[in-house]
Amino acid sequence: MEIHLIPAFSDNYVYLLRDPESDAVGVVDPGDAAPVVEALERRGWRLTHILNTHHHNDHIGGNAALKARYAATVIGAAADAHRIPELDVTLGDGDTAAFGGQTARVIDTPGHTVGHIAFWFEGAEALFCGDTLFALGCGRLFEGTAAQMWGSLRALRALPEATRVYCGHEYTLSNARFAVTVDPENDELQRRFAAIKAMRERGEPTIPSTIAEERRTNPFLRADDAQVQAAIDMAGADPGRVFAELRRRKDGFR
Template sequence: MEVILVPAFADNYIYVLRDAASGKVGVVDPGEAGPVQAALERRGWTLTHILLTHHHDDHIGGAAELKARYRATVIGARADAHRIPDLDVALGDGDRTMFGEQTARVMAVPGHTSGHIAFWFEGAESLFCGDTLFSLGCGRLFEGTPAQMWQSLQDLRALSPSTRIYCGHEYTLSNGRFALTVDPDNGALRERMDEVTALRDRGQPTIPTTIGLERRTNPFLRADDPAVQAAVGMAGVPAVEVFAELRRRKDHFRG
C-alpha cells in the first residue's frame, strides 16, 4: 500500500492511500479538499474511499466536497455518526473494512474525543491514528478521561514494533522538547531529537514513526516505566495517575 503525506493547514497531515493490486485510492482525515484533489490530479488517481478517525473539522472539513466530486465511500466511527455528515459505513471497535486488497481493523481509541477510532492495516504494517498517538506525544483530552486515553495508548503500544504510525499533525519537535523535561536521561530520546531537529531544519516531515520507536522514546507510552515515574516524582504511583500528570504538564508546557 502506497501512502502519500499531504500537508494541510499549519501542521496537519492528510494521507492519500493507494492499493496497488486493485487501484483503489483512499484518503485519511481530509481536513480540506484542495490539497487532496491536487495530489490526486498529479497522479491521475480517482478517489474511492474516505476514512475518518474523528469528528474534528480539521480532519473532516473536506470530506463532503471530496465525496461529492468522486462519489467516494465515507467510513467512520459508529459512535460519531451524529457528528460526521454523509457517513456511509459506520464501524466500531474490532470491525474490519476492506480497502481494495487491504484489510483495516478498526480500533476504538477514545481520549482525544469520545468516538475516536484508528485504522490498523496489519498486512501493510500501517496505523492511521488521528490525534490519539503522536510522534513523541499524544492528543489533548477534549472529551475523554485519562483512564480512557491511557488504555487507548496501551492498545496501540501492543501492536507490532515495526508498525508505521501515521498521525494527524507534525508536532514532533515540540513534543520532543517536552519529553526531554520528563525523561532527560533517555539516550534514545536525545538521539531521536537530533534527528528530528535535522529533519525539520530541512523542512522534511518526521512522520511516519513506528510503534517500536515510540515505545523507547515517547513518555506518554511509558507512564508505567519506573524511570519516567521517578523523573516526575511519582515512583510507584499507578500508571494512569502518572499519565494524567504527564498530560497536565504538557497542557501547560511552553517550549
C-alpha cells in the same frame, strides 16, 4: 500499499493511500479537499474511499466536497455518526474495513474525543491514529478522560513494533522538547530529539515513526516505566495517575 503525505493547513497531515492490486484510492482525515484534489489529479487517480478517525473539522472538512466530486465511500466511527458528515459505513472496535485488497482493523481510541478510532492495516504495517498517538506525544483530552486515553495508548502500544505510525499533525519537535524534560536520562530519546531538529531544519516531515520508536521514547506510552515515574517524582504510582500528570504538564508546557 502506497502511502503519501499531503500537508494541510499549518500542521495537519492528510494521507493518500493506493492499493496497487485493485487501484482503490483512499484518503485519511481530509480536513481540506483542495490539496487532496490536487494530489489526485496530478497522479491521475480517482478517489474511492474516505477514512475518518474523529469528528474535528480539520479532519473531516473536505468530506462533502470529495464525496460529491468522486462518489467516494466515507467510513468512520459509529459512535460519531451524528458528528461526521456524509458517512456511508460506520464501524466500531474490532470491526474491519475493506480497502481494495487491503483490510483495516478498527481500534476504539477514546480520549481526544469520545468517538475516536484508529485504522490498523496489519498487512501494510501501517497505523492511522489521528490525534490519539503522536510522534513523541498524544492528543489533548478534549472530551474523554485520562483513564480512557491511557487505555487507548496501551492498545496502540501493543501493536507490532514494525508498525508505522501515521498521526494527524506535525507536532514532533514540540513534543520532543517536552519529552526530554520528563525523561532526561533516556539516551535514545536524546538522539531522536537531535535527529528531529535536523529534519525540521531541512523542512522534512518527521512522520511516520514506528511503534518500536514510540515504545522506547514517547513518555506518554511509558507512564508505567520506572525511569519516567522517578523523573517526575511519582515512583511506584499507578500508571493512570502518572499518565494524567504527564498530560497535565504537557498542557501547560511552553
